Amino acid sequence: MGDVSTTFDVLIIGAGPSGASAAVHAARAGLQTLLIDASVFPRDKTCGDGLTPRAIHQLDLLGVGDQVTSSYSNKGLKLHGFGGSVEAPWPDTYVTNRGSAMARSAFDDLLFRLAQSYAEVTTWENASAENAVLDGNDLKAVVVNHGGVEKTVSAKFVIVADGVRSPFGKKLGRVWHRNEVYGIAARAYCETPLSDEPWIHSHVELRDEEGTVQPGYGWIFPLGNGSVNVGCGALSTDKRPAKINTKKLLSFYASQRRQAWQLGPEHDVASALLPMGGAVSNVAGKNWMLIGDAAACVNPLNGEGIDYGLETAAMAVETITANQKRDLTLVWPHVLRDAYGETFMLARTAARLLTYPQFLPLAGPLAFRGPLQKAIMPAAARLMGNLITEEDRDILAQAWGAAGSAISWARKGSPLWDSTL
Structure with a gap:
């Protein structure tokens, strides 16, 4: 099987924001950690680049929060559509009201270099996890192709953070349930003199060239570096697939915004499919767990995944340190459901409504031009960003919580990080 490496406390597969931050938390916990990635940094990834x-x-x-926000910060979200616009500042009720955006090539490199700065962390670039050596649900070793050299790595615990497709997660039995809502998205970068605009912008009336309203939204996220991230995303299920060419839709959306934003041509266009809202099964075994995008920790209402990636990284290390001798097969799904279950189930249900062609054309004008515009839309933005706190007790927040409990009960058979199929 090739060279056998030293046994590590933790092996982390994937060095994006989830994996790199998990390595930092593991190092701080005194765990000898190997962090591997199939690419060489810096490298790009399809993303909207927004940081809530x-x-x-x-x-x-x-x-590194100040390092990120010192180059660019934003105040919140501006929502546009159906003849209206609404400003939704980041709420003061959350622990911070600073937002930002940073191109993923720079953001991922920042966190990867941070992980490298810890003596407890060994990093391998150009290293792909090829095979799993399993004894039932116990991951005994991982065969890694490191720069063309096959190595067998043993670790007490393995954290899988290899993104939305999760190729290694599939080898461990991860299944993505496409009967639940998932996203299809495309993004590009455009130069503009307006890259310091202190708001991120979302257009929820996303129309194609024929004028048909699509079940999704377009975005413009200023980056503070002379450019913006321009993108669009649509929601889909296997029964109601979004019948669009995302790159073509992106080009049309950018052309609609070009004059107002003084946009240059699109470049670095990329697209991706996004499993959302925990709609995957088999996310943990005796000594391994999936985190971030690999575990479908993506908000179905706005496509945000970075915050959940960073959070699940910290949660994973906490779970490992607290359960050194326990089987994680049921523990980790329980941790995820406890943290995000009701929120994701409600968001998946709300997002499913958007996949019905009749819904947005009827609901959009009421939300943006109706008498409740100023109350509903800022609250919707807050809820979309999952920024509700225990102190945030207004009526809409309470309604969100009550609806979450009811929908969780009504859809209790729906997959949500199931440990078995």
């Missing part, structure tokens, strides 16, 4: 206050809070805990 939830993400900034996690970056503060990692010690």
